[in-house]
Amino acid sequence: MKKKLSIILSGTLILGGLLAGCGGDKAPETDANKTQTEAPAGQTATGELKDGTYFAQGEMNEKSGWQYNVTLKVEGGKITDADWNATNIKAGPDKKTVSESGEYGMKAGGAQAEWHEQAEKAEQFLIEKQDPAAITVNDEGKTDAISGVSISVNEFVELAQKALQAGPTEAGPYKDGAYHAEGEMDANSGWKSTVDLTVVNGNVVAAYFSGVNEAGEDKQDFSKDGKYGMKEKGGAQAEWHEQVQKAQQFFLENQGVGSASFNDEGKTDAISGVSIGVQEYFTLAEKALEGAKK
Incomplete structure (x- = not known):
């Protein structure tokens, strides 16, 4: 009986030692073990936007012949200027210039305003809201959030987000x-x-x-x-x-x-x-x- 009790006690001590050992082998949690959440490249540690110029360009749409781009300027941590435009598959004048000259002719096709006029309203809305996500779009890429805008704005939203995520970029050596x-x-x-x-x-x-x-x-x-x-x-x-x-x-x-x-x-x-x-x-x-x- 004493021998049996001795075996039970020994087993208990060994199990306890193993459990203690497992706990003791666990490495203390360090900063390297923790999941890091880094701020986007375009933001400071406080969450404000870094001052500078932001740019993003989409893919060429072979059907329409236009490739959209967005340029944003940030001063004092806020978006102060937004330019939504597009370049043509044959280069030359940008979409705003073509629209302003009347060559794009959206009103002639029954639209309430020319393309550049609607684009400017989308730009102003972004400056007011300071967040591309404030422009909600439907499955057709259009929005009810901006009065007077019937054109698709999904590329504007996506490129603005892409530009801000990438961070400020230096302008090149040429005049636009x-x-x-x-x-x-x-x-x-x-x-x-x-x-x-x-x-x-x-x-x-x-x-x-x-x-x-x-x-x-x-x-x-x-x-x-x-x-x-x-x-x-x-x-x-x-x-x-x-x-x-x-x-x-x-x-x-x-x-x-x-x-x-x-x-x-x-x-x-x-x-x-x-x-x-x-x-x-x-x-x-x-x-x-x-x-x-x-």
Whole structure:
């Protein structure tokens, strides 16, 4: 009986020691173990917005031909200016400029106000509310929160949120606006090279490398319609417009010629999938931006 009791007591002591050991091995909670909740890049430790300029750009809508962007200015921790705009697939004038000139023609289509007028109301609403989330949208991207606004505002809301989340950005070296340059008519090819650029927040955000012939046809459109026929007629790896668009993208990513060098034919190995001569377009782009320098 004593022997049995002794075994029970020993087992109790061992179990107690194991439990104590488990508790003792638990590491004390440190700051590294705690879940950290960091403030968005555009906010200070107190939750206020950092002063500066905020910018965000959406994706190109191939159907409409517009790519939206939002520029916000913050002073004293508050949004003091908002600019909702869009660049065209062919660069050139921005959407507000096109709307202001009457070319967009929303009122002619039965709208209560032109696009730029409605965009300005959305901008003012954001400045008043100081929060993009205050603009509630339905499944069509439209809102009842802003009187006089019937256009879709979902991209404005999303891009404003994206810009604030990313934090302030430095403006580029150019003056905002549309810029154009063109070369000489090539007697052999029958095309004159053209370049159109759009600058927003000091940076080139839209580029269109193309050309025009005696009939006034656009070279990229000519190629898209299958009239140029580089693949069919010349055995090229891609059509002309597909290759020149890659050169456009390279220009935008590098804000210029970047590391590209060209041979005597104006061709480069720096841009994958581009076998056509594109040097003239980079030269024309540089010429177009001469008047854009601040």
